[in-house]
Amino acid sequence: MDENQIGIYENVLEYISLELSRSLKKIPNRYKAHVEEIRLRIGLPLNIYCMGSDYFVTPEGSLTGDRVKAKIVRKQDMLKTFQLISNYSVYAFEEEIRNGFITLKGGHRVGIGGKVLYGANGIETIRNISSLNIRIAREKLGVSDNLIKYIVDIPRTTIHNTLIISPPQCGKTTILRDIVRNLSNGLEIFNNKGLKVGVIDERSELAGMYNGMAQHDVGLRTDILDGCTKKDGTIMLLRAMSPNIIAMDEIGSINDVEAIHESLKAGVKIIATVHGSSIEDLISKRSLSMLIDEKIFERYIFLDNSKGIGTVRDVIEGNSFTTIIK
Amino acid sequence: MEVLRIIGGLLIILSTTSIGFYYGNRFSNRLENLIYIEQCIKILETEIVYGAVPLPDALTNVYYKGNKKVSFIFEEMKKHLLNNKDEDIFQSFTYVSDLLKCKLNFKEEDIEMFLSLGRMLGSSDRQDQEKNFKLILKQIAVFQNEAKLERDKNEKMYKNLGILTGFAIVIILL
Known part of the structure; x- marks a missing residue:
């Protein structure tokens, strides 16, 4: 079961820039199976949410609460990650970007933060992406059986x-x-x-x-x-x-x-x-x-x-x- | 001895003629390839602007729908894009630009135009992509006219020059 969950986490890393995913790949396995969110914010520490608490990720892949040791997300990491998430095709995800999120293969959702541009028909697009929140979807079959x-x-x-x-x-x-x-x-x-x-x-x-x-x-x-x-x-x-x-x-x-x-x-x-x-x-x-x-x-x-x-x-x-x- | 001379002379004429044809054909090749690449870019435009097909799939579709003589570069770009996670689509364009020069007889300005397509591809919404495509297609039309004029002017000249140089060398040597 855990192996499967780790697999899900590692599949999600495919959508994150090499530089960041290298660190994220090194986090301990017991956390990998339970990561709920991976959060990227330009100029700020790489952040994950796991089992109800949040951690910063260091370049070596250990988890810490100390922001000084954490790996900082650079602008190019953000751009590269956004490219991978949108499959190099912003035009194909226009509608999704307008709604503020993109759904990835596997049902994972990526929330987008940045400069919101308005047009005649409401939100037109989001430019200058400044934060991404990758929510890892973990299917839990059978949770409603008792309900x-x-x-x-x-x-x-x-x-x-x-x-x-x-x-x-x-x-x-x-x-x-x-x-x-x-x-x-x-x-x-x-x-x-x-x-x-x-x-x-x-x-x-x-x-x-x-x-x-x-x-x-x-x-x-x-x-x-x-x-x-x-x-x-x-x-x-x-x-x-x-x-x-x-x-x-x-x-x-x-x-x-x-x-x-x-x-x-x-x-x-x-x-x-x-x-x-x-x-x-x-x-x-x-x-x-x-x-x-x-x-x-x-x-x-x-x-x-x-x-x-x-x-x-x-x-x-x-x-x-x-x-x-x- | 006489036979050898004749054979040697023929060989000289043959080789200079083929050199002349090689240079002459470069002009018609460029024109032909500019026409094919225009078709490919039009297919790509349809895929992106009307189909909103994600770029890697759109590139494969161009490869299958376009003339293979040129469209193979789109498949090369797709492979490069997917195999090099750290790079972007513009780098995939620069990766194939050598092919454009050697295999398709494109000039520097044609390649620059092609690269400018890579700078904008996939990075904005459909409306913006469409505008950029229109601009590039206009540019290609201009290059095609220029290539046609050049071909009419130079193709025959190089071919004739090849044959005549061959004859001239043979006459001098005899």
Whole structure:
């Protein structure tokens, strides 16, 4: 398992300039398997996030908290890394750069920071890249196995409308992805009958599409709309793909709420995620409080990282707002 | 003895004629290759501006779609680009510039034009790439006209010069 995880880390290093990747390759193996983020900022120390803490990387590949010993990221390292990430083709990633990130083979995401240029139609591009955040995607198959029993609606062979709530970096997307995979592949309680799932992957994070191929396992009966807004995606899925379930990541705007209403009218079930840590957080957002008042969601799943990323803190039933976790 | 003389004379004429043809053909080769490279750059433009195909794949597509006499340089560039992680696309262009000179009879100015393509390729959005392509294609058209004039003026002259020099040497030696 660890070997596999180290392999994932080393594949990501292929996208980093030789100068920096040489140091990153030398870090101890026990860290390699758990690196979550590699952060590059021009003129500042090379930084990695690993097992909940952050470290600077020295030229010899050891990890330190001392910025003086750390390897400094130079402008040419940044340029070279950006070239490798964009496959020497900025024009091919225009849309992604406008959204502030590029998805790599393997589903890893690279966030981009720099000078944002505006044009007539909003953000045009990002120039003078000053920081890159490479988030290593580590698929965790089976993390939702214990959770699935709370969201299935066995008599109707479908699921309850579910909202997954957690602060950032607590495994929302990972859990959602695994739920989608489980439902799409088929569950034992449904006699292994799978459901058709439509995934609206606005930020290319759920399926991590690269060249038309999902880089994460999202199941056998899953259709993906990559980079599509939730509103447009819902209409497209309903019109032609006849899904049983629509999954979407990070809802929040009024348009997203409209999209959810649209799906419910068509009798399609919804699983979605949202940033927050309590029901009160959600009520404070106008668009989401509408959904709560209308009792659209039948299950609320709260995550945190008290016992590691993706800890299920609570599962709440949506009509009575009582906890049902055993 | 007489036979040897005739054979020697023929050999001299043959070699000077081939030298004349070699020099003469360089002019028509340059023109022909400028036409082929224009086609290749147009294919590359389509791949980039309309297809948004990533550069390494776009270079391979140009290799397959273009005339192999010239398009092989695009495949060479792709190999160089992928094998030398520390370098960039401009360095891949400079890497093949020797080939342009020896194999394709390009002049310094043609090579400079080709290198200017390498300076901008892939580094900006599609709109910007398109503008640059237009500029380079215009430049190629100018070079093609110039190459055509040069060919008309020089090709025949070098070829005739080769044959006539051969004859002249033979006459002097006889």
